[in-house]
Amino acid sequence: MSEFESVEILLVEDNASDAELTIRALRKKNMANHLVWLKDGAEALDFLFCTGSYEGRLNSKPKLILLDLKMPKVDGIEVLRRVKADERLKAIPAVIMTSSHEDRDIIESYQLGVNSYLVKPVDFEQFLDVVSRAGLYWLLINKVPEK
Amino acid sequence: MTFLQLLSKHSVVIAFWIALVTLSVITTLSYTAHNRAYDNWRWVEHTQQVSLEIEELVSLYLSARVSWRNFLSAGNAVDLHAYESAVKAIPLKIESLWVLTTDHPQQQNKIKTLSTLLHDDIAVIAPTMSLKASGQHVDPAAPFAPNLNWQEIKRVADIVQNEEKELLTRRSSELGESTARLVLIIVTGNIASLGILTAIFYFLKREVHQRRIAQKALAQSERHFRLLAESEKAANTELESFSYSVSHDLRAPLRAIDGYSRILQEDYAASLDDEGKRLLGVIRKNSKRMGSLIDDLLEFSRLGRKQITATKVDMAALVKEVIEDIQLDFKERAVQTCVHELPPAHGDRALIRQVWINLLTNAFKFTSHVSPAYVELGSREGNGMNIYYVKDNGAGFDMRYYDKLFGIFHRLHRDDEFPGTGVGLAIVERVILRHNGRVWAEAKENEGATFFFELPQGSKDE
Known part of the structure; x- marks a missing residue:
């Protein structure tokens, strides 16, 4: 499982098209080399906490978590809650990327300690712009604790 | 309200007072009648007394003569x-008769005559x-001498008694x-009062009955409204989950x-x-157009559900801010704007801002x-409300289609002339309606349009 050892971006997205478009946007800026795409929240939790099918994974932490909100089984809010409640994971920047800008989702995400809340535009040019700028900011501009 | 309506409205009260007054009058009359009957009884007694005394006087005289x-x-x-x-008893009787007839001088004169006649006889005897x-x-x-007054005494005594x-x-x-009259009045009065009281009873009974029916209806409509409110709440929840x-x-x-189209390209x-x-x-x-339609529809539904937080809104400052934003969006355009005085309004700042944005855009x-x-842009004061307007010299519209103007997704221009989704004015109307105001417009094709909207006045002490 060496491919998971130096993960930079963990993309949690149930919609394959959205995932592909996101990856394409990041790849254009050369930021998709160490990206793992997981299709739902349950898988994401297994990955982050090294449980289930990811048991025994070398415990490396991603540098950025991109989370969709609405997903089957475990939704983005629940993943965010678990991540931010965990001492070892809470420092990882977690960014919600969703289609909806319902007030209640924004409020709840910030109460749980989200680092950023982005609404995915329908227009592809704008979408590319939003995703690549978010990637650039959180991976290159933003500073996080060393350990 | 007509006299008849007044009458029927106050009929119970009026009838009650009539019954009360009638009963009071009857009571007074009965009391008077009783007093008069008592007086009469005393008069009968008095008359009997006088007759008795006179008879006794005459028999005393006869007894004196016989003895x-x-x-x-x-x-x-x-x-x-x-x-x-x-x-010895005769003067006492006369005295007593004198007293009894004090109220009647003629009778007293007769008593005096009687007394003289008796004295004359006794003076002889x-x-x-x-x-x-x-x-x-x-x-x-x-x-047996004939010169005594017996005949005369008898005559006078008879006169007194007859009188x-x-x-x-x-x-x-x-x-x-008068008693007959009174009895008639009392009987009629009592029957009338009885009738009036029965009528009042009937009225009150009917009133109580109607009130009960009304209460029942009220309870029913309350239940109805509660159900309506509940179903509306359910509908809102549904709408929320839908949006x-x-x-x-x-x-x-x-x-x-x-x-993917872009990737293909x-x-x-x-x-x-x-x-x-x-x-x-x-x-x-x-796909972009559908995206903006969805966005606008969601915005429209969001504004309809949003809780209004009303405060005093500085319209002049708000408009300045909005115009600056819009001028950025229309950088390539040279539009001359003229802003007259805009008094403060009372309402939800974010919603009112959206109204200005939509109208100015x-x-x-x-x-x-x-x-x-x-x-x-300008304003004028209405009845407790401020009326604001936005006037332009643009394309205007045909007033024949006015009823479609504020409908959602209704447009009065082709998309290739002026792009848009047809939601902006629907949002304006919804926001203004939620502030209990009105919105309307006047326009002429190719000569411009003026949009007016009403909002509550922002008070000075807010």
Whole structure:
């Protein structure tokens, strides 16, 4: 499982098209080399906490978590809650990327300690712009604790 | 309210007072009648008393005469005693009659006459009695002398008695008449009061019945409204979950359509001829349009559900801010704006801001084909409300289609003339309605439009 050892971006997205478009946007800026795409929240939790099918994974932490909100089984809010409640994971920047800008989702995400809340535009040019700028900011501009 | 309505409205109260007054009058009349009957009874008693006294007086006189005759003929002491006690009693009787007839001078005169007649007779009788008592001889035939007043006394006594009887008859008949009248009044009054009270009872009973029915109806309508409110709440919840899934589920596929078309354009440009590229462009244009339709629809529904937080809103500052933003969006345009005085309003700042944004964006948009473009903003005071307006010299519209103006997704211009989704004015109307205001417009095709909206005035002490 060496491919998971130096993960930079963990993309949690149930919609394959959205995932592909996101990856394409990041790849254009050369930021998709160490990206793992997981299709739902349950898988994401297994990955982050090294449980289930990811048991025994070398415990490396991603540098950025991109989370969709609405997903089957475990939704983005629940993943965010678990991540931010965990001492070892809470420092990882977690960014919600969703289609909806319902007030209640924004409020709840910030109460749980989200680092950023982005609404995915329908227009592809704008979408590319939003995703690549978010990637650039959180991976290159933003500073996080060393350990 | 007409007199009849007033009457029927206050009929119970009026009837009650009539019954009360009638009963009071009857009570007073009954009391008076009782007093008069008592008086009459006293008069009857009085008359009887007078007759009795007169009869006694006459019999005392006769007794004196009989004793006198007997004493003179037989000389018995018993007769002398009887005579003396009769003579002694006569003045007392006269005195008593005098008192009884104080109220009637004519009768008193008669009593006086009677008294004189009696005295005269006793004056004749007394000396003969004294002589006989002292043992001297008196002619026993003296009492039969015709010169005594018996006939006259009898006549006067009868007159007095008759007069009294006549008085009694007169008084009794007067009383009888007035009593009959009174009985009639009392009976009629009582029947009337009884009738009125029955009517009042009926009215009250009907009122209570109607009130019960009304209460029942009220309870029913309350239940009805509660059910309505509950179903409205359910509908709102449904709408909320609907818009939530629309915002999420519809946007993702649209993004995919637009994204993949774009990828096709980028990665396979070489394999596509011009028509293929044009078709892809059409796909992308329409997916974008659908995206903005969904966004606007969601915004419209969001504004309808949003809780209004009303404060005083500085309209002049708000408008300045909005115009600056819009001028950035229309950088390439030179629109002359003229802002008159805008007094503060009372309402939700964010919602009112959206109203200005939509109206001003329209004004900028619909003046794009004219030069110079001109937009004017102002206000006037209404009845507790401020009326604001946005006027432009742009495309205007045909007033024949006015009823479609504020409808959602209704447009009065073609998309290739002026792009738009037809939601802006629907949002304006919804926001203003939620502030209990009105919104309306005046326009002429190709000469411009003026949009007016009403908002509550922002008070100075807010």
